[in-house]
Every structure is written in structure tokens, then in C-alpha cells.
Amino acid sequence: MDCCGLLTLQKEPVPLKSIEVELEVRDHVATVVSTLNYENKEDKPLEAVFVFPLPGDAAVCHFSAQIGQTQIVAEVKEKQKAREEYDDALSSGQQAFLLEESDESPDIFSLRVGSLPPAESASIRLEYVTELAVQADDGLRFCLPGVLNPRYQPQGSEGAGVQVTSVPASLVPYSLSFSARVSSPRPISKVESNCSLDPLQYLNTDQTQATVKLAAGHKFDRDVELLIYYKDAHQPTAVVEAGQASAEPGSLMGDPVVMVSLYPEFPQSVMSSTASCGEFVFLVDRSGSMDCATNNTEQQETRISSAKDTLLLLLKSLPMGCYFNIYSFGSSYEHIFPKSVEYGEKTMEEALKKVEQMKADLGGTEILEPLKHIYSQPCIPTQPRQLFVFTDGEVGNTKEVIDLVKKNSGSHRCFSFGIGEGASSALINGMAKEGGGHAQFITGTDRMQPKVMQSLRFALQPAVEDVSVTWDLPKGSTVTVLSPPITTIFQGKRSLIYAQLTGQSSEAAEGCVTVKYSLAGHPSENQLHFSLRPAEDTGLIVHRLAARTLICLLEMEAENNEEKEEVKKKVVQLSVQSGVSSSFTAFIAVNKDNNKEIQGPLLHRDIPMAGLMGFAATPCCLRANISSFSPGLDYYCAMDDSEDYEVDYGNPLEFEDTSCYRALPDEEFPPAKKPPRDPLLQLVSLQKASGCWLLDPALAAALGKTNEEVEKSKPEKASSEVWATILALIWLHGFKMDAKDEWELLAAKAVSWLSAQKAPSVTECVEAGNILLGCSVQKTALGL
Template sequence: MSLTVTPLPTAPGAPDPEAGLGALTTERGNLPLHKLEVDTRVTGLTARTEIVQGFHNPHAEPIEATYIFPLPDRAAVTAMRMTADGRTVEAELKERQEARDTYDAAIAQGQRASIAEAERADVFTMRVGNILPGERVSISLSLTGPLLNEDGEATLRIPLVVAPRYIPGTPLPGPQAGDGTAPDTDAVPDASRITPPVLLPGFPNPVSLRIETVIDPAGLPLTTARSSLHTVTRAENPDGTVALSVRPGERVDRDFILRLAYGEPATVGTALAAEPDRDGEGGTFQLTIVPPAMTAPSRPRDVVVLLDRSGSMSGWKIVAARRASARIIDTLTGADRFAVRCFDHEVESPDRLPAGLAEATDRNRFRAVEYLARADARGGTVLLDPLREAAALLAPGPETGERDRVLILVTDGQVGNEDQILAELAAGLAGVRVHVVGIDQAVNAGFLNRLALTGRGRCELVESEDRLDEATARIHRRISSPVVTGIAWTAEGFTPDPGSLTPGRVPDLFEGAPVVVSGRYHGVLPATARLTLTGTTVTGEAWTAAPTATVATSAAETAGPPPLATSWARARLRDLEDRYATGTGDLTGLEQRIVELSLRHSVLCRFTAFVAVDTRVVTDGGTPRTVVQPVELPAGWEAATPAMPMMPVAMSMPQAAAPDFLSGYGSPPPAPAGGPSGMLFRAESRRGRHAPVPPAPAAPGGFGGGGPVFGAPPPAQQMPAAPDPTPVAPPLAYDPWTGARALLAEELAALASVPADTPEHTRRDLLSDLASRLRALLIGHPADETHRALTGLTEALAACDGPTPPRGEELTALWSRTLQVLTTQAAPTAAPSGPAPPPPPAPQPTARRAFWKRGS
């Protein structure tokens, strides 16, 4: 096989005058991370990766090394090993609090230990404790995951650096959860765990990076490979595999992206794969649905384009973002309506266009593109406000009719309050298709993929201006109407578990974008097992496919974790974690389900952790010095500006007292004038320290936003007001559902206005979207009769997303029940529900906070 390897164009970045290998030496010592090795074997459309992190201790006392690092958001972390002094310890996966207790106890007893914890889908923390002076410790992580496959091209993406993120909210009292540079806030309770310190530009390369990839096409017609790093073909082997390696000297400052062209998109067809469990009493199936080769005529659309112009988008990224947004607007037709918003810590719109949706005339589109051309990068990334405004612009109404509602977000996604955003917008964006264009060489892909998945859309990642044309062409196809909708399926010859499906609802099919649905089945799978798929094409014709199951090697015969079961478990855990972040009801029960699933399949999640403990005692115990590994400034990011200061690392100090923009950019406060500067080095851990709460900021400033402008005088101290002697009337009785009933009345009016001849698949979509909004509405309300009635309705509406959705009379009955429940619950109650509850007590600092749990 002859394979052409083409380096992907990279965005311009600062020159590296002192590139090299090995550890960085300064007057304060060496950094703990000295090497990073990534070995991947790609087989068809599946990747297995081994990542080795090498730590060392150049100091005269034992240390604990802390490293905040990224991993692919779609990959499952299935194993961890610690090697030191000729001894290798296999890590155990435990419930997270239990794992943390195990680690702390081992360190206190003088044992060598390590722990890996998941902070986000793609952000992790590694702690390696009691590393002896002069000692080297290696941590190995095993990953398994699918490649993204669209338009005949499979993509392997290995992120290498966690970029600085904007951290909104008010700092929390009490100990900080981690050792990062930003204080924990009410909007981001674990901010100190996702904000590693950042190296100043121009430092010699502190980490030796080695990346090697072996590609086994597994029968697919592989033609070319494109790499985001300088890659060379090491060997084309007799067995048909190809080995690629990254040129030595590359810095750990951007994602490694390998794009594999597998011929025409039609090469891979709709298929059903099955993998029996080790006991043979069940297994995992994976359904890949390939859209039919047809171009969908575009229906009238309402489109909102949001352009991120925050400080982190400076340089080539804002240029690419402007071009991408302008090209999307250029593709609109006269039948469409649109709106454009640019945002940082403020939301702005073109002054020559209507405040709402504008007709997509040539003049209006020209004005929008002209406005976008003037957008420059500034301020902080307040993402929630523009998304709220977009949801309001795209809210359903009588005038929307059969129009597609589409939101397109162009951003790098560098925010820390991902859960807050998804929880608040899950209901408001129901029925809106959300597409995301992620622009960065170290993009927050985990969040952007979650946002697109929630909105039943697609996420396109752009790591350079040269890939922009390709990405915008794909987005143009995605914002057209789907080619197949209303997909349902029937199993023949085997029994799938309907509650195990991921995603829970089969997405619509778009041109060139295959859909993968996986789940669990019961019993033995016969050779005749198959799934029959049905749907409706954009032209109104019936569509069907009936793939027969291909049984893969059973888990009992597989070396290592079974790939289908592992990939399903990771995807299912991601679904459940998103439900935990955005849902209501029995969160404790949901947490238990997540932990059980994680432990059963040995896949790391936010509620579990891998912990390795060497039984040998190597120190006298106590608390070792904590050294936090600084990370590179991502490639393509601009260095220090007055609005976005880059600071040399100083000794650890409370960050909340500094201007808030520092928490967003990820840099600690500057060293005192005339004091030492150099690498980012933390002499003591922040865990257990209390962050002082600064006065409320008057206006956002700098990259992080939400704080005073750097250099401005501090706000005047306010004296407490004298108590008001006026007697306070007793609280009035109130109905806790008053505001919600008004919303229920709006939902009732919207459903009642639906024409009687509306197709069944459209009715099911409307009921499914209503269920999403009801789930959000239930949050924070008492478990009374209204809550029980709406919960029962929400559970019934969930059937619209199942493999056998209601049809005919069953759908009519569900529609009638929905109208009846909404009519009853939208009406004001005859009697008040009781006195208003007292305000919650002020939170008290705790010695330890389960920051990974909601409400902790």
C-alpha cells in the first residue's frame, strides 16, 4: 500500500528560539514532567492508545507532582499503571471519594502513590506523590475509542494541552478544590482544578514529546493521511500497516490531529456489529447508519450566528471566525431569516439590521458581513448570555411554522462553566438544531461536542485557516435540511435493552455524516439477527435499511478491553453525566448508576478515579511539597497584551484577591517588583487554603471579564447600612409554581395551535422537545401534586425518543393526555401552597468538598 502523508497547515505562532528536549532548568529547579509518549494503533475506525507521562524529582526532598492535562473526549480510559524503582503497580478504579481517601492515606504513611481523576470529558488531573529526590516515575494510561468518521474521512485527535479558560462567578469561601490558578466560584465550583499555570513564551521546550501511530486500514481503502504536526512515514509494513512518527522537538502546545481519507463516503455502508460478553449471556451492539446519497432541498430557515470575539480569539482565530461566519451568512437564501450577534462579556448586534430576525435579502446579508468584518478580539468569554438571546430569537411561535430553527456558534469554547450553560439551556434550545465551529489549536472539544449533541447538530473543529473552507462547506451541508428524519427501528432475532441506547434518540441523518448508535442486548445472538430501520426522506418518501449483525470476536477472546463494550460504556457514561449535570429528580440514584456502570466496565468517569499505591514505605510520611506542572501557552495564542497579561510564576498565593481576568487567562499574579521570575513553580499546595472573597466587581475587564480593570483603583469600602426599624410583615402565602404555570400556559397554547394534519414524526418531535423543557422546569420545585403530575407526563413523553415511538392511536392518546395535563397544571391553584420558604443559610466553609457533585 502506498500512503501519502501530508502535514496539515498550522496557524502562525511565536518562533521557538530555544527548542530542545529534556527538562527545563531555572534558578528555582526543574519541572516535574520531563517526557510525554503517545503510542496509538488505529484499526479501521477504532483507536487504542497508550500514553506515558514521565515525572522526576530534581529536588532534595520528596515532592507531589500535579499535572492538569487533556485526553480525547470520546475515548475511554480503561487502565493505569505506575512504575518506579523497578516496581510496577496496576491502579484500581474506585468510587472517587474512596480513591482520594486511599491516595491521601498512602501519602501520609510514606508510600508512593498516584491518582487520576476526570474533571471534564477531556480534562484530567494526575497526582503522583512521594517521588523521592532524583527518582523517576512513569504513569501509563490506556485508552480505547472510536474515530470520528464523516465525508469519507476518519479523524484521530489527541489533545496535548489544556488552554486557559474564562471563569465566571463569585469566588467560594472555604478551601480550594485544586492547585490551579483560578479560585473556585459558584458558577465553576472546580475552577482551581481546570486552570493549570502557564509558561511564559520563549522558554526552552520543557517536555520531550514522542508520538507514534500505527495504522491498520482493516480492509478500508486508505489513501492519504494528514497530520497537524510534522510527521514522517517511518515504515510501510508487509502486513499492510503503516507506522507514522512525529518529528522530535515538537512542543506540547497543540492538538495532534491525524485525518485519514478512506476513499469515497459510500465505501462504508450501514452496518450492525455485535460483541458477545465473556459469559455469552448478552453483549454489545453497534449500529452505524450511513445517510443515503442524496442532496436535501433546503426548507426555509431561521438562523442565528453567534461569533465569539473574546480575548482568547485574538490573532488568526478571529480572522478565521469572521470568515466562517460571513460564509455561512452568504449561503442563506431569500426564504431564510437570520440574526448575527458578536459577544465577549457583552452581546452586540449590527445597528443597521432589525433587532430580531431579518429577512435574508442581499442588502441585509451584505450589512451583516460588513459588520462582521469589523469584529476584533477583546474582553471575556461570557457564553451564557448570547446563547440565552439566541434561544429567545429562535423560540417557537405561530410564525415559525415549518421553518427549521438553526443556531451556529463560532468559538474556541474556552469557558469553565460548561455544566451551568448546558443545564440552563437544555430546555430553551429544545427544537433548535445547534451546530458549532470550534476554532483553535487546543479547542475545548469536550464541551463543544456536548453542546452540538444536545442540539442534535454537528461540531466542526478548525485548527488552521487553511482548513476553514473545508469546515464551512461541511457546516453548509449540515444546516440544510436532514436527508432522513423520524428514524425508528425494530430488532429481529435478538432483544436489545431499550434503556441502554446511546444516544437515547436516533438523530436525523445529514448528508455525509454517519450516525452511530450503540446499546446492550440480552441472550445469545443468532446469525440471523438484524435491525430494520425506517424513516422518511426529505422528499417525503419512505426510507428503510436492514443490516444483518456481524459478530465480532467475543470479549473472552479479546486481548485488552473489548472495544465495542468499552466504547458503549464511555458513550453511555457521557450521556448519564450530561443528564446529571442538566437534570432533576433522583440525582443520588443517577450517581449510583454512573458509578456502577463505570466500575463494571472499568471506564473512568467523573464519579470514579484510578488510584495506584505501592506497598513499600519510602518516606517518613507527612505532606510532601506539591509542585504543579505548568503548561504551554497554546500555539497560535498571542502573548501578553495590556488586556491579557502573561505573568511569570510567583509563589503560591490566594488568587481571588487578584483581578478576575487573571482567573480567565490562567496566569497567577506577578512576582513582586525586583523579585525572582522564571518558571511556574508552586512551593505549597492550595488545597485546604481559604480564598478570600473580593468585593463585587463593577464591570468586566480584560480577558477573563467579571473583574476590575487592571491598574484601576480598588472600589471604595461600603459601610454596613443601619438596620431598618420598620416592622416586617409576616410572609404572604404563595404558590411556588406561579411562574412555572405561566410557562405551562405558553406550552399549552403552542401545542393547541398545531394543525390537525401535522405529520406524526413532527408531533413526536414536538412532544420530545416539550419533555426536555419540562425536565428543566421541574428543577427546584417541591415534590407536590403538580410535580408528580408533570413528572409522570415527562416520563410518558420520553417514549417519543425510544426505539418504538408511539404511532397512530397511541400517539393521539399521548397528545390528548399532554393537553389535559397542561390545561390542569397551567391553571392557578385555588389555595395557596403555604408560606414562602426562608432564605437558605449562608454556606459555611468545609474542610473537604465533593466538588464533582452538584450542590457540594
């Protein structure tokens, strides 16, 4: 293949041959063991560099290499020392292995395999533990990132960014095998995935243990996502784990650690009253990569079009009397209104017109500046600020962004949405965690709308205030809480607490933890009693997750602390003691048993990741200077005239040779045919801000009837708006119950409007509407 810049396609073999991943899930905690098998088929020694993603909150806790019969287990050391040790080993002809977290983003790691002699093989074993997030439908989500999209590094920001070699999924030159074992105190009802799986195999009759495997032939065009469903998922639990025998008593690793998982339940009376106030700020990514398809289905809906449809539903579902604004960003940012405005028919219509015109045409992904602008706006009294962020997460300055959200956490809640494969889990989860909101990922064939509406329901829930956590332990035992204080609680969402237990207590002793809070003025409490007897055979998972939690807190402190060096020392000390990676440390392994020095200069080989961006998947010109392109023109690759490859202007990747690109004038691109609009969105688009519908030909068309049929069927005493609104509600209940999550809030608004009308002919309207639309929806089902 003629290529002009992609090293790994220039007939040079890739030394990584296969990746084997074994996942063990115990309740809501996952242990992942990845084995990377390398082989040097070249005639010179080489150094292989692999940059890859991991879940953002993963605690990497083991790294070792097997060369022939020799196994070398890596140690955690301060990052600069580890790099120097690695370089010294290579320059003296020894084999060495270095694993380190990116300085800019905690979900990107680089693995250097140094001095692999000709015809030599090496197996690298990497282990990490992570908590599994609870989804809106109570599934636990595990994601093995298989895609690393280039991260946009804003101009002037610190750090050089992460250099990623991307290839199309079909050209990834190594294989992946993946197997999972799931066990829980509660039965496993099902395991789903966005990839093809072999059937779930239960290992016992009560279905509390099961195994599942990825079907052979996995294509690297998506992350591997597992959704695990348990029966009675919302049971609170506590696991006490004994300390490490070799560790010093009184240290984190030497003492027992408890992990408490709580699911607060709110009174139904409070849950039924959603807030009718708030300032809703929507921040939408319009960088070039948002023009990519949302998923791999044949419809090829783009990320930006899905975001626009979602904004329509959000704007129709907002309560009257709230405030709102919409920002969009790329290399620059725009806003629809200079400041948040009161929600009403006029402002809603103005916003929808602007949303309809949105395109993915604002260049790179610079999210920091619009966030700074939003936070600089004064908050509106009695209108709590709720920020919704939609992005495909290809951001290089992740830590700066999360830090900014944390600094402003007292003034708002942040709900974040990662769109498409390869979205940064560190960014999406980090913003929601520090902003006291909720994170969602939209991948595979997921629809964005139900997930976003779930978050809007959370945003409309009454805010929980005055949260306190108290512990009751036997005499002689004390507790040190390692987790950050709980500041937000949502109905049915898990709150995790890690705590170190010090002192002696009898084996039969019991502890108790109580969470108290105030909800809409009502005091509430949730209590959990647990045995202090340590669980058997947990492999220090809880200790490592607790260490990672504490490390993240200290790292954040180091960003904003004048005594940065002191805090950094604490992180390095904790990281070394616990064997868990941090941004200030790295894993280093040196093969000191190697008698033969490895001779000759090392060849450098970058291992490619699958990249899903439109042009990252073109097999030519991976590194060119993007500044040689002109804004506003579309380019295609002319190296291979059999196919046109488009490139997005403003993308962070550098291209080595732009000579193979030619600009195409706009008229050479025939306008794309617009797919017919989803009937649900068609109906929703006609609803007024107040909640009602108007009786007109557009409504009749959306209902699949003629205007004459709709007019003729109207009961005589009914007003046009009441009749139109009841028809819309019957249609939603009769034909779109499978999408109820998407329209439930706007239907509730319509019911409130109808109730306020005190219309005399509601029963007649429901009966006539059912006859006209061929439905049998009861009046009570409509909420009337």
C-alpha cells in the first residue's frame, strides 16, 4: 500500500501480536488482567511504544514481564527516577519495561518495551481494579476501551499532549480475546454487550456465578462494553478487608479497610414533586469529530444530529418559570443568549431555531474557555444552576477541566455525556463526580435521548442538603474516612465510602454506618449494619481502590496547593506503599538476569490503536501540518483516486505531507438527502412551552391523519387546544410506550396544563381520540 506517513503500515512489522483480557467481577468491583504478547520478527533489537486507554478511575496495581523462563515484577517508583532507570538500562544493553500514566489525562497510559532482541518474545501482564458505575436501568457498566481517539491539546496549555498512532479498525495488526467471570451474593439476571458474545454460562444453580466470552473475530471499531444486571441490585452492602500482613500496622495497607455501598431511597411523596425552578445551561461540543457517526448502525446518525434531537426534547421538557441558555464550542465558543433567559414560548422558539442551524464546524475541542465564561456569570437567586455537557471527550487537558469544575462545585451541579466510542472516561466521570451530578456514556446502538432525560429527571429532583455520615463501632475501634465527603445523593444511585479501621475488636463485633440528609425540608436517614469480620480472599482489591481514591484526592490538592512538593511526596509514598499507580509515579521493571548485552541501535516502533475519527481512519498522511489547510474547505486524499478521504479542518493530528490533499469546491459535494424525521420528534417539535399542542395541519400530519379528520372528530364543547393536547397524549401512550423515558416529562407538563384548564369535556375527548387514532388508552393511564 502506498502511504505517506503511517509508520506501522510501511511494511514494518508491529511487535504486539495479541492481547488477552480476563475480567473478574465481584458484585460491583472489577479486577482486570491484561496480557500483551510481543514478538520481534525483525533482525535488529527494538523498542515498542504502546499508548492505550484505561478506565479513568482504574487503580493499576500490578505490572510484570515474562521473557522465556524469567519473570520480572515491576516496582512503583517516582516517575522521573523510573524514566531515568529505564533509559540507563537501555543504554547499558539491558531489557527494561516502563508503564506510566499520562500527565494530562489519568485514562491514558504508555507502555515502553525496551531492548527486545531479534526473534525474542515477551509477555507483559498488567492488572487493575475498578468500580463499576450504575446505569439508568440499574445495569453495572464495565468498559474495556478499544479505541483511543486523538485528544485535542488547546494552544498554550501545559504539556505536549499524547501522541497516538491511529489506524482504521480493519488494519489493527493484533488480536483481542476477552473473557469474564461474574459473581455476586444476588442472582445474575443477564449480561449484555455492544459486541458479539458467546452465550452466558451459569456455574451454579442459584445463578450467582457465571462466565461469558467475547465471540472470536472482534473488530477494533468500538470499545468492549459489558452491562451486568443483578436481581435486587439496590441492596446496601459493606465489605471489610483484612490488611496486608507484611505492611506496617496503622498504615493504610496494614489496617483493615471497609467499603460501604449505599443506595438511599427517597419517600415517594417527595419524588412525585419535581422542581419547577432552576437555571439549565447546556454546553454542546461542535468540534469536527462530532460529525462522526454516533454508532455503527446502518442509519449513520451523526453525533451532532443526535445532540440536536436531544436538545429539542430537553427544551420541550423544561418547566415554565425556569431559566436556560445553550452554549456550543470547538476551537471557539458561542452562546444563544448573552445570559440565561426565562423559559417561555418566545425564548424556546428562538433557541430551537438556533439549534436547528448547528453544525460540527467549530474546529478542535477546547472546553475550558466556555466553562470559564459560564462560571463567570452570576448565579440567579432561587434558581439552582444545572450544567449539561455533551462531548465526544477528545480533550487533552482533562485535569485542568476537572479542576475548574471542582473549583465551582459549590455553585452548580454538572451532568456529563460521553458520545461515541473512545470518549474519555476520565473527563466524563471526573466532571460529573466533581460537579456533584451524574455521568452517562452513549456508545454502540444507544440512543442519547433516554439517558439524557434520565439525567434531567435527576436535575429536577429536589436537592439533597446537609448530608452527614456517622459511624458506630465497638469500643477500641476507630475509623478514618478516606473518601471525599458525600455532597450529592440521587434516588437509586450508589454512594461509595472507603474507610480505614484501626484498633482491636472482637471477631463477632458489628459496625454501623448512618447517612442522614435533608430532602425538600424533610429529614431522612439510611442505616447499614455490617460484620467487622474480614471477608476471605479479596486479594487487597478494597485497599487498592481506597488507595486510588486517596491518591486522586491528593493529586487534586497538589494542583491547587502552595506546598505542592509536600503533597506530591505524600502521593509518591502512598503510591509506592500500595503498589497503585499515580500521575507522579511509574512502574519500572529491569531484566538484570540478562547476561548478554543487547548490541546495536534500537529500532523504535509505535503500536497503533484503532482511531474512529473520519480522517484518522484514512490509510495515508497521518502526520501533516494542519495549518497548511484553509478553513472552510473540504479536502480529500488524492493518493488513491479510487476513494475520497475527507479530513476535518482544525483537527489536532499533525500530517507529514499535505501535498496529497486537494480542496474540493462546495458545489462538487451533492447535498446529502435528509432522512425523514422521527415521528416522535415531529410531534414533540409542535408542543408549546406551556405544555399544550395547537390544532393545525402539522399536528394532524404528525398523528398520521388529515386535518379534516381531526377537526371533524373534535367533541363540540372541547376547545381546540384541549382536543389537540389529549390527541397528542393518546398517540404517545398508544404508539410510543417503548420511548416513554424520552417523552414522560413533556407529557407530565401537558397533563399539568390540561388540569389548569379545568376543561369540562376531557372524558369525551379521550373517547373520541381513541376512536380516531385506533387506540384504547384509559383516561387514568394519561394521568387525567
